[in-house]
Amino acid sequence: MAAVQDTPVSRRLSSIKHIIIVCSGKGGVGKSSVAAQLALKLYASTPNVRVGILDVDLTGPSIPRMLGVDGSSVHQSSDGWVPVYADASEARLACMSVGFLLKRKGDSVVWRGPKKNAMIRQFLSDVRWGELDYLVVDTPPGTSDEHLSLLEHLSPVHDRLSAIIVTTPQAVALMDAVKCLSFTRAVNLPVLGIVENMSGYVCPCCGEVSNVFSTAGGEEMARREGVRFLGALPVDTELVSLLDAAEATPPKAESGVPDAGSVGIELVRRYQATPSAKHFGKVLDTLQDALPAIERRTSIL
Numbered sequence: 001m002a003a004v005q006d007t008p009v010s011r012r013l014s015s016i017k018h019i020i021i022v023c024s025g026k027g028g029v030g031k032s033s034v035a036a037q038l039a040l041k042l043y044a045s046t047p048n049v050r051v052g053i054l055d056v057d058l059t060g061p062s063i064p065r066m067l068g069v070d071g072s073s074v075h076q077s078s079d080g081w082v083p084v085y086a087d088a089s090e091a092r093l094a095c096m097s098v099g100f101l102l103k104r105k106g107d108s109v110v111w112r113g114p115k116k117n118a119m120i121r122q123f124l125s126d127v128r129w130g131e132l133d134y135l136v137v138d139t140p141p142g143t144s145d146e147h148l149s150l151l152e153h154l155s156p157v158h159d160r161l162s163a164i165i166v167t168t169p170q171a172v173a174l175m176d177a178v179k180c181l182s183f184t185r186a187v188n189l190p191v192l193g194i195v196e197n198m199s200g201y202v203c204p205c206c207g208e209v210s211n212v213f214s215t216a217g218g219e220e221m222a223r224r225e226g227v228r229f230l231g232a233l234p235v236d237t238e239l240v241s242l243l244d245a246a247e248a249t250p251p252k253a254e255s256g257v258p259d260a261g262s263v264g265i266e267l268v269r270r271y272q273a274t275p276s277a278k279h280f281g282k283v284l285d286t287l288q289d290a291l292p293a294i295e296r297r298t299s300i301l
């Protein structure tokens, strides 16, 4: 493996095996939901696996709500920020988001590029993730300051860095997904594949998937662009009620103990029972087939 630069970010992230950046060309296509599901599914896939999720969607952080840890706060230790553990005492599902740093729920972040860059550098260099098998990074839609900052700090120091692109089957979303793909090529970021979200509708009564709108656009795009198709995820009302309503109980405030949502393990259990989890299982299998190619790379530079 090629030598990487020695920086505070490289020292902090050297104990992370894979960093997977979740992107979308367009807003509202379900990128954060896919990032949250990826973290939950990875967590549930193997005993003792350690997963982190970093939310750099600075202006619209939704990961804390989706993982049921909204309202928690990060603990500052002598060795950096301790992330919020969505699975409380097991401490295998770590979460960091600007949402934990806002004074009040619903406050918005209005920052220019340099301040966003500084925040992202701090997330990468100061969070005490410990050993992680996977760090999933949720990003804002499009290709913005946040993406450039992430890559500026990560590309020189981490060999196992890759992306997945989320789209819906509609033509407008697909066009934006192609732009997102072209960005990854421009910055030499390997793409594990494309996920087509909201592809068909799962009937809440019998679980049958009906193609109410167009489907398979993501698969066609993947074939055209020579990228792996990771799979399709249908519109699932059970997923919405699970992720949109995953409210945490009030965080604990014992001194020296990081706050944690107490609903995390229950959330994983309930997620595993949704139709989405079954479909995401196929996405995860395909993604895990793609990961060894990232491992074989000597450097992404």
Ligand SMILES: Nc1ncnc2c1ncn2[C@@H]1O[C@H](COP(=O)(O)OP(=O)(O)OP(=O)(O)O)[C@@H](O)[C@H]1O
Pocket: 024, 026, 027, 028, 029, 030, 031, 032, 033, 034, 057, 060, 062, 139, 140, 141, 197, 198, 233, 234, 235, 236, 237, 239, 240, 243, 244
């Ligand atoms: N497969 C799905 N089935 C049903 N609802 C979904 C699905 N995927 C996402 N949603 C819902 O769509 C809404 C938008 O999803 P999400 O916040 O993940 O999108 P996003 O692309 O991250 O948006 P943003 O533009 O804020 O970054 C949420 O309410 C989410 O619960």
Ligand code: SF4
Pocket: 203, 204, 205, 206, 207, 208, 210
């Ligand atoms: S998908 Fe199944 S339960 Fe839903 S309307 Fe059709 S037949 Fe009925």
